[in-house]
Amino acid sequence: MSDNLAVRWMRRYKFFFLIGLLIIGLQVFLAYKSLGIPDLSFSSGSNLFSSSSSSESKSKTQQNDNSVADDEDLNGGPVKQRDTVNSAGHSGNLNVDQLGFQPSCDITAKEAISALRRAKTKECRKQIANVACTIQSMEFYARRLPNYCLNSNYTANKPLGCYRDEKEYRLLSGYFTNFKRNNSPKKCIQMCLQSGFPYGGVQYGTECFCGADMPPSAAKLPDSSCNMKCPGDAKEVCGGYFSMNIFETGIAKFTPQIAETIPKPETERVRIAFLLTLNGRALRQVHRLIKALYSPNHVFYIHVDSRQDYLYRELLQLESKFPNIRLARNRFSTIWGGASLLTMLMHCMSDLLASDWQWDFVINLSESDFPVKPVEKLANFLTANKGRNFVKSHGRETQRFIQKQGLDKTFVECDTHMWRIGDRVLPEGIQIDGGSDWIALSRPFVQYVTNNENNELLEGLLTIFRHTLLPAESFFHTVLRNSQFCQTYVDNNLHVTNWKRKLGCKCQYKHVVDWCGCSPNDFKPDDWARLQGTEQKMLFFARKFEPIINQAIILQLEEWLFGPYTSEYVNLNSYWQSLYHHSDKHSSADDLYLTVAQSILRINGRKMHFGKFSLHEITNFLSNDEYKGFLLRYSAQRLPSNVTVDFETRIRPTQYPKVARSSKFAKRLRNFEVSSDFDQKEQISRNYGKFLGPSTDIVLSFTFTGSAHSDSHSYNMTVLWIDPMGMLQDFNEIHIEDTQSDAINFSKANLKHPLTPGIWTVKLIGRTSIYAQTKFLISPFAFEHGKLIRPDRSQKVHSGSPQDISYPTDWQQYLPPVEDIKILKELAQANAQRTDAKLLNWIDDLVSKFFLIRETCVAGNKPLSDLSSPLCKDTDWSSLAPDPKSDVDALLHRRRRR
Numbered sequence: 001m002s003d004n005l006a007v008r009w010m011r012r013y014k015f016f017f018l019i020g021l022l023i024i025g026l027q028v029f030l031a032y033k034s035l036g037i038p039d040l041s042f043s044s045g046s047n048l049f050s051s052s053s054s055s056e057s058k059s060k061t062q063q064n065d066n067s068v069a070d071d072e073d074l075n076g077g078p079v080k081q082r083d084t085v086n087s088a089g090h091s092g093n094l095n096v097d098q099l100g101f102q103p104s105c106d107i108t109a110k111e112a113i114s115a116l117r118r119a120k121t122k123e124c125r126k127q128i129a130n131v132a133c134t135i136q137s138m139e140f141y142a143r144r145l146p147n148y149c150l151n152s153n154y155t156a157n158k159p160l161g162c163y164r165d166e167k168e169y170r171l172l173s174g175y176f177t178n179f180k181r182n183n184s185p186k187k188c189i190q191m192c193l194q195s196g197f198p199y200g201g202v203q204y205g206t207e208c209f210c211g212a213d214m215p216p217s218a219a220k221l222p223d224s225s226c227n228m229k230c231p232g233d234a235k236e237v238c239g240g241y242f243s244m245n246i247f248e249t250g251i252a253k254f255t256p257q258i259a260e261t262i263p264k265p266e267t268e269r270v271r272i273a274f275l276l277t278l279n280g281r282a283l284r285q286v287h288r289l290i291k292a293l294y295s296p297n298h299v300f301y302i303h304v305d306s307r308q309d310y311l312y313r314e315l316l317q318l319e320s321k322f323p324n325i326r327l328a329r330n331r332f333s334t335i336w337g338g339a340s341l342l343t344m345l346m347h348c349m350s351d352l353l354a355s356d357w358q359w360d361f362v363i364n365l366s367e368s369d370f371p372v373k374p375v376e377k378l379a380n381f382l383t384a385n386k387g388r389n390f391v392k393s394h395g396r397e398t399q400r401f402i403q404k405q406g407l408d409k410t411f412v413e414c415d416t417h418m419w420r421i422g423d424r425v426l427p428e429g430i431q432i433d434g435g436s437d438w439i440a441l442s443r444p445f446v447q448y449v450t451n452n453e454n455n456e457l458l459e460g461l462l463t464i465f466r467h468t469l470l471p472a473e474s475f476f477h478t479v480l481r482n483s484q485f486c487q488t489y490v491d492n493n494l495h496v497t498n499w500k501r502k503l504g505c506k507c508q509y510k511h512v513v514d515w516c517g518c519s520p521n522d523f524k525p526d527d528w529a530r531l532q533g534t535e536q537k538m539l540f541f542a543r544k545f546e547p548i549i550n551q552a553i554i555l556q557l558e559e560w561l562f563g564p565y566t567s568e569y570v571n572l573n574s575y576w577q578s579l580y581h582h583s584d585k586h587s588s589a590d591d592l593y594l595t596v597a598q599s600i601l602r603i604n605g606r607k608m609h610f611g612k613f614s615l616h617e618i619t620n621f622l623s624n625d626e627y628k629g630f631l632l633r634y635s636a637q638r639l640p641s642n643v644t645v646d647f648e649t650r651i652r653p654t655q656y657p658k659v660a661r662s663s664k665f666a667k668r669l670r671n672f673e674v675s676s677d678f679d680q681k682e683q684i685s686r687n688y689g690k691f692l693g694p695s696t697d698i699v700l701s702f703t704f705t706g707s708a709h710s711d712s713h714s715y716n717m718t719v720l721w722i723d724p725m726g727m728l729q730d731f732n733e734i735h736i737e738d739t740q741s742d743a744i745n746f747s748k749a750n751l752k753h754p755l756t757p758g759i760w761t762v763k764l765i766g767r768t769s770i771y772a773q774t775k776f777l778i779s780p781f782a783f784e785h786g787k788l789i790r791p792d793r794s795q796k797v798h799s800g801s802p803q804d805i806s807y808p809t810d811w812q813q814y815l816p817p818v819e820d821i822k823i824l825k826e827l828a829q830a831n832a833q834r835t836d837a838k839l840l841n842w843i844d845d846l847v848s849k850f851f852l853i854r855e856t857c858v859a860g861n862k863p864l865s866d867l868s869s870p871l872c873k874d875t876d877w878s879s880l881a882p883d884p885k886s887d888v889d890a891l892l893h894r895r896r897r898r
Contacts, residue, residue: 099125105133109422115412115514124414131412131467132421142460144428147251149486154198156250156429157189162226163219165203165242171219172201172211172246175397180206182232185247193249195398196431196481201246203239206231212253215246251431254481256393256491259538263384270360270383272298272375273352277344279305279334281578282367283314284886285547285554289367290318290325292558293375294891299324299357303348306331309584321892324357337513339413341437342471350450353443360386363440363494368522368544370554372496372531374561378540382440389485390440391477392493393433402432406469406515418469420514427460431481434474436493438543441476445485449476457482469515494540496530498523506680521681524550531557547575549682550625558885569884573624576631576879579689580618586786592693593618595782597632599847600651602840604856608867610636610645619879620688621650629653629854630689631879638864646859647869648878652852653690657774665715666771670703670742674762674776683744690850693779694754694797700762701746702772706739713738718765719747723800724758724778725824726816728807734764756800756828757781758846763814770814777850780831780843791835798832 094113096102100122107113112132119125134140165171174197179187183206192200192210201209205228226245230238239245263269274293278286290300304312304327318325328351332344345364352362361382371378394401402408408426411418426432441449452458461479465471480489500521507516522544523531531542531553545554555572559565565572580593594615601613613636621628629652635644655673660666675685676692678699685701692698700719714737721730732747749762757780763773780798781789789797816824834842857872858864859880872878884890 099129101126101129103129103133105136107132108136111409111423111514112421115419115421119417119419120415124417124419127414128412128419128421131410135410135422135424141424141463142427142456145430145460145482146457147430147482148457148484149251149482150484151250152252154248154250154252156193156248157186158248158250159185160199160215160246160248162221162223162239163201163215163244163246164221164225165209165219165244167242170209170211171215171244172197172199172209174212175210175399177208177399178206179208179232183208183238184230184232184236185238185245186236187232189247189249190428191399193251193428194402194426194430194432196251196254196433198249198251198253199246200249201239201244202230202237203244204228204241205238207239209244250429254431254486254489256489257388257487259381259388259390259490259492260384261381261538263380267383267386269297270379270386271358272379272382273357273359273362274298274300275345275348275352275362275364276300276302276366277334277348277364278302278311278315278367279308280367281308281310282546282548283311283578284576284883285545286311286315286367287886287888288554288558289365289370290888291886291891292371292561295375295379296324297379298375299326299359301326301328301348301352301355303328303344304331306333307585307587310578310581313583318888321889326355333416335413335416335418335512336509336519337418337470337515337517339411339418339466339468339471342465342475345472346450349441349446353447353450360443361440362443362446364438365541366543368546369438369495369541370543370545370557371540371561372534372542372557373540378494381538381540385490387442387444388488388490389442389445389476389480390490390492390494391480392436392438392495393477393491394435398432401434402426405434405474407432407434407474409469409515410467411469411514412467416512418513418515426464430457430461430478432474433477433481435477436495436497437470437472438493438495438541439472439476440494442488445480445488448483448485449479469513470517492538494538496534496537496539496542498527498530498542498544503683504681508680519681520544522546522549523553525553525556528553528556531560546682548577548620548622548686548688549684551575551622552625555885565885570882571876572885574876574881574883575622576883577620578617579620579630582614582616588695589691590786591781591783592691592696592779594786595693595779595843596689596691596847596851598782599840599843600632600649600851600853601634601636603844603848604649604853605636607853608636608856609639611639611642612637616646617879618689621877621879623877627688628877631877633859633879645864647856648859648872648880649856650854650877651689652854653688654850654852655690655774655776657772659772660770663769663771665766668705669764669772670705672700672702672764672772672774674698674700674760674774678746678748680746690776691779692777693781694757694800696755696778697748698751698755698776698778699746699748700764701744702764704736704738704743704745706741706743715766717771719749720763720765720811720814721749721751722761722763722815723756723802724760725756725802725828726821727802727825728805728811728815729803730805731807731811752801752803754797754800756802757798758828758831759849765811765814777846779846780834780839782840782843789839794835794839795833798834800828800832 094116109132115128116125119128163171175195185202188202188208189200195210197210197212199211221243225243226237226239228238228240230236237245302315316327328348330347332340334340334344408423409420410422410424411420452462465475480486497520501518504521505518509517547554597615597618605613613634615634617633619631621631629650631648631650633648635646637644657672659669675687675690676696676698677686678701679686717734719732719734720728723729730749730751734747736745755778757778759775760778761773761775764771783789784793831842856869857875857878858869859872863871872880875881
């Protein structure tokens with residue numbers, strides 16, 4: 001009877017019984033985790049460089065704004081912790097055949113394995129593997145480095161005793177962390193020293209405090225009051241309940257120098273070496289920068305990225321005109337965040353030291369910098385601070401800076417990419433500092449930092465920072481803090497920077513670094529108050545400026561510095577920037593430029609009756625910060641005389657946007673267009689000319705004007721990407737907020753390359769209707785690798801990569817009818833088979849619809865009697881029109897026409 005009762009009871013309360021078992025199981029699991037029992041299923045070497053501290057591990061795991069998740073590779077696939085690459089050439093996903101070589105060790109760091117999987121070349125994979133193996137052998141980084149900064153008789157690890165602490169008034173209030181599993185005096189002292197604090201203290205077993213001030217003697221307690229064992233070393237004591245063991249870290253309290261403002265009368269005036277590190281094609285802006293800074297008393301040493309043939313070739317002409325301007329012959333190819341940036345700076349500084357120029361300071365600048373004070377004021381200021389070094393520190397907690405900056409990670413630069421290959425522990429004994437990579441350094445310090453022979457500190461730091469992201473942002477700072485030059489440190493890099501982190505920290509550099517970074521925004525007229533605010537401050541430069549984005553702010557700044565321009569300055573509001581030059585080494589983008597440009601010349605040639613032509617240059621042209629098209633400069637044979645004449649023609653790209661007239665929402669859409677190279681930071685597509693081809697990553701962008709009403713709404717829309725065959729190839733969901741100010745929205749298509757050439761359509765739809773659409777051209781290729789495309793390659797590339805995708809049936813109303821799609825498919829297939837003349841005719845037909853010829857001028861000095869075309873020098877649009885604001889040759893006459 002009792003057994004039956006028990007069975008009935010179990011059946012009735014079965015649900016509650018199961019819940020109870022679940023709770024007990026969960027409690028057992030949590031207890032297991034809290035005890036810190038290691039997971040023996042993972043390789044002991046799979047996390048070779050990570051700290052055993054739970055608080056450190058947690059903080060690193062949570063830095064999602066900086067790095068990819070630790071359990072994913074950058075391609076989105078999982079990185080198995082048990083994967084290794086070993087001397088036998090086997091791993092979970094890699095082998096010797098894939099690597100192309102046999103690694104010298106069992107590579108266990110999951111980030112290194114991910115990098116090896118993604119690296120493109122054998123040479124890069126070898127470099128990654130060699131560094132990873134050397135690190136695993138514990139022979140790569142120094143365990144400890146010397147600190148040569150005067151320490152004012154502080155002694156490393158010196159115990160000061162046990163002190164009473166208070167919750168409301170901490171003895172050491174500079175920094176706090178909790179090392180739950182491995183706290184010890186040594187660990188705490190090292191972290192405090194690394195963070196720049198003279199004192200470190202341990203409390204309540206797991207807690208570590210850092211501070212800059214000596215604890216008061218009144219707070220001293222008997223040593224017995226500190227009686228809790230350290231979890232990281234049971235032989236050591238780590239304070240007690242509100243009692244702290246305090247130690248000296250071995251360094252003195254750091255106080256940056258205060259810069260002087262007025263030089264002493266007897267001080268010899270300094271000479272400045274402006275180190276210009278340039279990239280891109282903004283030649284005219286570089287000329288304006290040199291004009292604004294030029295003085296025969298100072299020198300200009302210019303490094304142009306090795307890939308920038310145009311800029312190097314044009315600036316090289318300055319050497320024969322100006323004895324104080326030289327270009328570096330040893331040129332480097334640098335990427336954002338790359339270790340090569342530091343290598344380039346060190347080489348340039350060594351070149352400056354080896355030159356016959358006399359200089360006292362070196363200041364590095366880019367084409368995006370511009371002065372906010374005349375150079376005479378800068379020279380006065382530096383004369384008053386001769387021998388000091390100007391760098392800008394990060395201004396936040398050092399440990400947070402280390403994590404945000406990725407200084408606790410190892411990076412390897414190859415294949416124009418910074419590969420993250422694992423965690424690392426920074427050497428003991430030194431302070432870590434960093435901030436901005438724009439610096440002004442004294443000649444004695446430059447001599448010290450470029451001569452690392454038999455210098456343990458410099459050799460060790462160079463090893464670290466040659467494998468560090470953004471090394472120039474920390475290397476010089478860290479050397480200063482730990483060398484005999486520590487008393488020359490001024491926390492000011494002489495710059496004001498236009499930080500708008502909401503826009504600038506969009507992780508836009510993931511294609512070149514395994515990390516997320518931030519970049520400052522360009523100055524625009526709305527930012528004028530920030531520039532005016534530098535007038536009474538020790539600031540002499542501002543960044544960033546890009547005339548291709550906004551030139552009005554540069555004109556405003558020039559007039560503020562040097563007085564208003566006079567009426568004789570023509571084309572003040574015009575800006576030209578080269579896009580292509582026939583003398584440059586061929587790049588991947590050139591095939592598309594050549595295809596479109598030569599098609600336009602064929603079309604224009606039929607109108608103007610010229611035969612053979614030769615393209616020289618393509619230039620973007622803006623007026624009043626509005627894009628006016630691109631310019632083609634070329635030579636052509638006139639028919640029937642066959643006389644060769646130089647011309648320039650202006651072209652306007654066009655698309656065909658439409659918005660729904662009956663929709664209030666649609667009426668607020670502006671600039672509805674498709675392009676590429678969308679810059680989230682500046683909220684603009686940098687492909688001004690709308691050059692779109694089969695290998696282009698296309699983006700829709702548009703402006704949604706603010707509402708006049710105070711109440712706001714949000715809209716959920718869908719973007720449809722329809723190919724020339726009328727087939728839907730992708731769709732994106734987009735959320736639009738109704739705001740008071742104009743908002744720029746963008747949507748990137750996720751399409752398989754090559755794209756089918758022809759006329760595409762993008763539509764913005766709501767629940768029941770189309771709000772906007774536009775047609776745009778994906779141009780076929782007439783060129784591949786700079787040569788006419790081979791027939792077999794043309795047919796393969798132009799066949800596209802159409803794919804069937806699933807979509808709601810009610811979207812069928814936004815696509816062509818099935819009968820039309822069949823006809824369009826047949827036409828696309830026939831077009832893909834075109835070669836030679838038929839291919840060029842197809843291209844010309846498409847280009848004529850999307851690129852409009854506006855005007856043509858004659859590049860020579862005499863007009864042609866049978867043509868109404870003006871001379872290019874007499875126009876206000878040609879690249880050959882006068883542009884005195886960027887005329888650096890005016891410096892030869894030593895006068896400024898203002």
